[in-house]
Amino acid sequence: MRKVFCETLGSELLLPEKCNKIVSLSPSATEALFDMGLGEKVVGVSSFCLRPPEARTKEIIGSYSKYRKEKLKEINPDIIFTTTGYQRKLAKELSQLYNVYAIKLPTTLSEIVSTSVEVGIVAGYYENARQLEKKLLQKLAEYLTTTEETTGERVENKETIKDRKLKVYIEIDLGGPTTFGAYSYITDTLHILGLENIYGNKNCEWLKPEDKLTCDLNPDIIIYERKMFLREKSEEVIKNLISRFQNTNAVRNNNIFITPEYYDFFAHHGPSFIYDVIPFLISIKNKIVRSSPP
Numbered sequence: 001m002r003k004v005f006c007e008t009l010g011s012e013l014l015l016p017e018k019c020n021k022i023v024s025l026s027p028s029a030t031e032a033l034f035d036m037g038l039g040e041k042v043v044g045v046s047s048f049c050l051r052p053p054e055a056r057t058k059e060i061i062g063s064y065s066k067y068r069k070e071k072l073k074e075i076n077p078d079i080i081f082t083t084t085g086y087q088r089k090l091a092k093e094l095s096q097l098y099n100v101y102a103i104k105l106p107t108t109l110s111e112i113v114s115t116s117v118e119v120g121i122v123a124g125y126y127e128n129a130r131q132l133e134k135k136l137l138q139k140l141a142e143y144l145t146t147t148e149e150t151t152g153e154r155v156e157n158k159e160t161i162k163d164r165k166l167k168v169y170i171e172i173d174l175g176g177p178t179t180f181g182a183y184s185y186i187t188d189t190l191h192i193l194g195l196e197n198i199y200g201n202k203n204c205e206w207l208k209p210e211d212k213l214t215c216d217l218n219p220d221i222i223i224y225e226r227k228m229f230l231r232e233k234s235e236e237v238i239k240n241l242i243s244r245f246q247n248t249n250a251v252r253n254n255n256i257f258i259t260p261e262y263y264d265f266f267a268h269h270g271p272s273f274i275y276d277v278i279p280f281l282i283s284i285k286n287k288i289v290r291s292s293p294p
Helices: 027-035 053-057 069-075 085-094 109-123 126-145 185-192 211-217 234-244 272-291
Strands: 002-006 011-015 022-024 042-046 060-062 079-083 100-103 146-148 154-156 166-173 177-180 195-197 221-225 256-258
Touching: 002 100, 011 100, 022 027, 027 042, 027 053, 027 079, 027 109, 042 069, 060 069, 079 085, 079 109, 085 100, 100 109, 109 126, 109 185, 109 272, 126 272, 166 185, 166 211, 185 195, 185 272, 221 234, 221 272, 234 256
Parallel strands: 022 042, 022 079, 042 060, 079 100, 166 195, 166 221, 221 256
Antiparallel strands: 002 011, 146 154, 166 177
């Protein structure tokens, strides 16, 4: 057995050398475990653990705030992974009965890498975790040195970045319009890619935006993420956004984009944020830069 200290909960866990019965109630932790080849060790997940598709075949143990007591007792996991923030109360409750490790919600892009790797290290699979770290860092290095044009042509960043950063407004429907401030990995990622979050100077992780202020801040790009599982038609979504933000550069230049999935996209902070979200942002930036006059 080995001792592992969970900083976020201030508790010490007594774990086997390798955890073979893992319950993950965090979608990002679940994806990271599968990505490092540990899917067979995962015996239970939350109803929101949708990545990769194989995760959906696992036993549903709970959600963000609830869990099936009898099923968890039956499994008797070696460890349970949660996040902090909205899952802190659940994590503290479960920690009275089980080994619970709460992963810190990331505030920067680099923390998405570190928290993904942390899951494997805590579970005892050091080599798997560091192989994932290497893969994610290699992807980030590729993004920082090249951008992928929609035509497939590679162009060095320095040849495509304009003198003025493109201003971006990202809205996610989390039961109402939600956007992000300075303490968000989303804001950090935009900055690293040479883009500017119009709410990036707000001293918070997330906030409820006001349409008038958004229009006054005049974004060049509007990106909208639908509420999870809500299959709104893109045409209706775009029509509504045009109505709300009709006097912005984004609307005038037809730079409104809908995220490509019905699941969490920007709101998900597992490895696929690096695999999928960053290329999505790069493609938008390249499209606009290429269509802009010199």
